[in-house]
Structure formats: C-alpha cells, structure tokens
Amino acid sequence: MDSRTVALIRTTFKAVAAEEGGSEKLARSFYAILFTDYPQVRDFFPAAMDAQRDRLVKAIAYALDRLEEPNKLLPFLAQLGRDHRKYGVQAEHYLAVATSLKTAVQIFAGTEMWTDEVDQAWDEGLKIIADTMIGAAEKETTPPVWTGTVIERREVLRNLTIVRLQLDQPMQYSVGQYVSVQIPSRPRMWRYLSPAVPADTDGEIEFHVRGVLGGWVSSAIVGQTAVGDQWLLGSPLGGLGVPRNLKRKMLMIGCGTGLAPLRAQLMAMAQRRVNPKVHLFVGGHNPCDLYDLETLNDLAVANRWLTVTPVTEHDENPWWYTEPDGPQPLRPGLEPRVTGQIGKVVASFGAWADRDVQIAGSPSMVQTTKFRLMAAGIPAKNIRHDPLF
Structure with missing residues (x-):
C-alpha cells in the first residue's frame, strides 16, 4: 500500500473521529448498518454493546496507525484472524464488516471529502486487512477454541482472584501473550487475560483477575467463579515475550x-x-x-x-x-x-x-x-x- 493510499484512509478516519462524539457515533452507525444489512451476524455479538463499540474504534485506530508498518500490522491481523475462529466467522462475514464500516465512514465524511480516490483507498486497505485475517484463519491447524475446567480458585484480595484451569488439550502460547476467555455466566462477552505461567504440556493454565468496577466479566470471575466451571479460551495473541537472541538488558x-x-x-x-x-x-x-x-x-x-x-x-x-x-x-x-x-x-x-x-x-x-x-x-x-x- 503506497503512502498516498495510507494518507487518504487516515485522513478520512481521523476527520470523522475527531468531531465531538465522532468515535461513538461512528461505532453506533457501523453496528446499526451491519445488523440491519446482515442480521445473521448479530448472534456473534453480546447483548450489551457499549464495551464492544469502544473496542471497535480503538482497534481501527490501532490498525490505521500501522498501515505503513506491515511487519507489525500483518502479524497482529493474522493473530486476530486465528482468534476470530472462536466465533465461527467465515469469509463472507469479513465482507459484511468491511462494507458496513466503509459505509459508516462515508456517511460521516460527507460527499466533499469522500472522493472516488478515497473510496478506492478504503477498498484497498480493508481488503488487505480482511485477506490477512482470512488467510491466517484458513491456514491455522490449532483448535478454534479450547475448553478449560476450573480446578482451583484462590481469593487473594477481596477484588483479586487467582484461577487455575485444566484445558481439554494443551495450548501452545509464548510467555507474555494473552488469550480471550468466555465464562458461563457471561455468554458472548469475551475478555482478554494473560496467563501468569508458561505453557504447560499437561494443559494447566493460570490467570490473575482483578474485579473492575462496572466490569461485567471481571467482577463475575472474582465473585462467582467456582471449581468445575467451564470456560472457553481463544487463540493466543500479543507480541510481548523474550526473544531467544535478546542481548540487551x-x-x-x-x-x-x-x-x-x-x-x-x-x-x-x-x-x-x-x-x-x-x-x-x-x-x-x-x-x-x-x-x-x-x-x-x-x-x-x-x-x-x-x-x-x-x-x-x-x-x-x-x-x-x-x-x-x-x-x-x-x-x-x-x-x-x-x-x-x-x-x-x-x-x-x-x-x-x-x-x-x-x-x-x-x-x-x-x-x-x-x-x-x-x-x-x-x-x-x-x-x-x-x-x-
């Protein structure tokens, strides 16, 4: 993607997001278009959409800021593609999301800003994102989701709990990565947690969870998790970790x-x-x-x-x-x-x-x-x- 294309995408997005309440309006418009034009995708999302809307805009901004850094952006998108398998997402769903997002941005950008060149730039950018995620998902051989059974729950503080799970099969992740989890009492509300231990060949994994005020999932984990509960876990994500050849302190x-x-x-x-x-x-x-x-x-x-x-x-x-x-x-x-x-x-x-x-x-x-x-x-x-x- 050339610098001109990148600049056109960034400019239109930032112009929309920079307006008062622009980010929230864009997210609401996107989901309204998506659920109206493609009602079959609504089941992939939680009933309460506030947190989901906020994450959408931040994720878009994160990707757009790295359009000129493919060595950083493409691995990130590939991880997301592997992770999205947990939803049962197919290639046609990516097209639905891309079309709805472009339509929402176009509505807020207005006819003066949204030229044919801008339209083509967004098509190119969204195609790269979708193709990278779809390609990574199709090549992946690991499970789309793991099931973990809670085998230990230890309350460290009144708002902090350590949870150990036994996975149905071992998960290979790099130390420093994080995974998405779904708990029984919060269906379709996936939240990211970082394993506090290295990957275990026997399939045990440990999470440290602090209850966040107003947090639907974290508070439920801290207050309600019991031995025997079954969690769902998505594919590992993130780029933290210690390279083998690292020499710098x-x-x-x-x-x-x-x-x-x-x-x-x-x-x-x-x-x-x-x-x-x-x-x-x-x-x-x-x-x-x-x-x-x-x-x-x-x-x-x-x-x-x-x-x-x-x-x-x-x-x-x-x-x-x-x-x-x-x-x-x-x-x-x-x-x-x-x-x-x-x-x-x-x-x-x-x-x-x-x-x-x-x-x-x-x-x-x-x-x-x-x-x-x-x-x-x-x-x-x-x-x-x-x-x-």
Whole structure:
C-alpha cells in the first residue's frame, strides 16, 4: 500500500473521529448498518454493546496507525484472524464488516471529502486487512477454541482472584501473550487475560483477575467463579515475550495483575542457562496490591540476573484489608519498596535507554509510564506493550 493510499484512509478516519462524539457515533452507525444489512451476524455479538463499540474504534485506530508498518500490522491481523475462529466467522462475514464500516465512514465524511480516490483507498486497505485475517484463519491447524475446567480458585484480595484451569488439550502460547476467555455466566462477552505461567504440556493454565468496577466479566470471575466451571479460551495473541537472541538488558514494569505476563516470562527465563539482566518494577496503589511478592522473591533469590523493586502509590493499606496474622516473611531477594507513581519512580532511577522495555497494566498506566520514559530519553522503538483496547 503506497503512502498516498495510507494518507487518504487516515485522513478520512481521523476527520470523522475527531468531531465531538465522532468515535461513538461512528461505532453506533457501523453496528446499526451491519445488523440491519446482515442480521445473521448479530448472534456473534453480546447483548450489551457499549464495551464492544469502544473496542471497535480503538482497534481501527490501532490498525490505521500501522498501515505503513506491515511487519507489525500483518502479524497482529493474522493473530486476530486465528482468534476470530472462536466465533465461527467465515469469509463472507469479513465482507459484511468491511462494507458496513466503509459505509459508516462515508456517511460521516460527507460527499466533499469522500472522493472516488478515497473510496478506492478504503477498498484497498480493508481488503488487505480482511485477506490477512482470512488467510491466517484458513491456514491455522490449532483448535478454534479450547475448553478449560476450573480446578482451583484462590481469593487473594477481596477484588483479586487467582484461577487455575485444566484445558481439554494443551495450548501452545509464548510467555507474555494473552488469550480471550468466555465464562458461563457471561455468554458472548469475551475478555482478554494473560496467563501468569508458561505453557504447560499437561494443559494447566493460570490467570490473575482483578474485579473492575462496572466490569461485567471481571467482577463475575472474582465473585462467582467456582471449581468445575467451564470456560472457553481463544487463540493466543500479543507480541510481548523474550526473544531467544535478546542481548540487551531488560526493564519490565507491571502494575496490579499486569504482573501476570511479566511473571510468566520470568518463570520461563529461569529455565534458561543464560539471560540478560532484568530489572522488574512491580506496582500497586497500596502495599496489599503487591500480591505476588513471595514468588518474585523466590525468582530473584534463585536468579542473580533479576532485580525486583516494589512500588506503591501509598504507604498504607485500605481500610478493608486485614493484615495477615503472625510475623511477615523476610524477602531478601527484593529491593526496598519505593513510594510514588510508578512511571515517575522508574524514570527517576536513571537512564534506561539501553534497555528493552515492557510495560503491562491498565491502559492509563501504560500510556502514562510510556510518556514518562520517552521524556527521560528512552526511544519509543525500545518500548513494547500490548494494544490498548
């Protein structure tokens, strides 16, 4: 795709999205057109569409920002294509989505902006996206969906639960990746979770889940999950991970359950003979949010290449947290806990320009931390995180 085509697509999309309420209006229009013209696809989507509409616009923006970076965009689209098999999506459904999206953008762009050249540009861009996803799905030999049975549920905090599942067959994923999950009480509401352990040949997998205020799925997992429940899991996604040939030192920053993909990577690295030095900053609002320090301590004690610095925004725990009885364990593998906003703390530790950087956590935390690190001199190309949607 040439630069002119890319520019035309970006310009029209951003012109529509930049208007007041433009993103939401575009998403609503797209789904209205899609469900009216192709009513058979409605069953692929949840009854409540608010979160789905928001993710749509963010996903489109993410793809459009990478149209000139095929080495990044095409693997991402291929992963999405493999993942979309869980819905039972066929090639004709991609055509329905592409046609509806182009129609919605055209309506909001208006006749003056929507020229024949713009129309052709959108056709070309949407064809590349659809063909890449369809091609990856057709070539994939792994299952479209895995079934996992809950074998353990452990409440760590009142709003944080660790869930272990036994899959019907092992799933091969790279440490640092994430998967979509669907729980019994929330049909068609797929949510992304990162395995907190490396892939297991026996098919066990572990997730760390924090209940989000107003979150339909996360709150249900934390409050209702029981041993014996059966979850559905989609194909692995994401580009985090430690390349085998990585020689540059690593900086890892994780907040809350964003620790999970970083933890899985550290566990996998601990099985290797040689690793680069890694400095992990693990953060939370309160000390109790640092829920997995024992595991991190054990990893740091056993692996001299790993340094772990805990960070909290506050020194005190919330009123509802009950301190464990008895003396607290000594953790000689950890650095002293630091108080402050994690991005600011990490930036204050010195220059990290020589590091491969990974950030995992809430979208706001990732963005804030990334901006602080870039302001401190770290090149954007050295910073990796999952898509923020």
